Amino acid sequence: MMRSIPVVPARMAAQQSRMRRVSYVLLAVVFAFSPLAKAQTEETPDVLPEGPGRDETFYGCTACHGTAIIRQQGMTRERWDETMRGMTEKHGMAAYDGELRALILDYLAANFPPRRRAPDNPFLPQ
Ligand code: HEC
Numbered sequence: 001m002m003r004s005i006p007v008v009p010a011r012m013a014a015q016q017s018r019m020r021r022v023s024y025v026l027l028a029v030v031f032a033f034s035p036l037a038k039a040q041t042e043e044t045p046d047v048l049p050e051g052p053g054r055d056e057t058f059y060g061c062t063a064c065h066g067t068a069i070i071r072q073q074g075m076t077r078e079r080w081d082e083t084m085r086g087m088t089e090k091h092g093m094a095a096y097d098g099e100l101r102a103l104i105l106d107y108l109a110a111n112f113p114p115r116r117r118a119p120d121n122p123f124l125p126q
Pocket residue numbers: 057060061062063064065069070073083084086087091092093094104108
């Protein structure tokens with residue numbers, strides 16, 4: 001039965017391609033949990049609002065922590081100034097001064113200002 005012979009390699013090929021598909025899925029799962037995948041999801045400057053000083057702020061501030069800790073703040077320029085001083089004095093951040101410091105502070109103050117208070121509730125006794 002010469003005719004049935006090609007059937008076997010065909011089925012084997014199908015099986016092999018199924019196995020290959022399964023191993024791609026496995027690879028993807030393994031990769032998702034690997035440190036390599038983690039490196040790929042690291043932040044880039046565009047997580048911060050656009051504006052002058054964004055890149056300087058990003059690269060200056062994310063050597064030690066992510067941007068979430070910054071983005072969740074709302075402060076005046078003075079408080080940002082104190083925060084920057086704290087990063088240097090307490091945590092060993094490079095001491096920025098001059099134009100670069102001003103650029104970063106302007107950026108932080110413009111994009112992460114103190115949050116507005118909720119409007120007064122007119123239904124409460126004044
Ligand atoms: C040399 C490391 C380092 C650098 C660079 C750095 N920080 Fe920090 N920062 C820390 C550490 C350490 C903490 C406190 C621990 C934590 O909560 O992760 C912190 C906490 C903070 C906090 C939380 C509130 C507070 O005062 O603890 C803010 C806001 C902050 N950093 C802003 C900044 C900004 C803005 C920059 C860039 C101008 C910056 N950091 C750069 C190390 C650093």
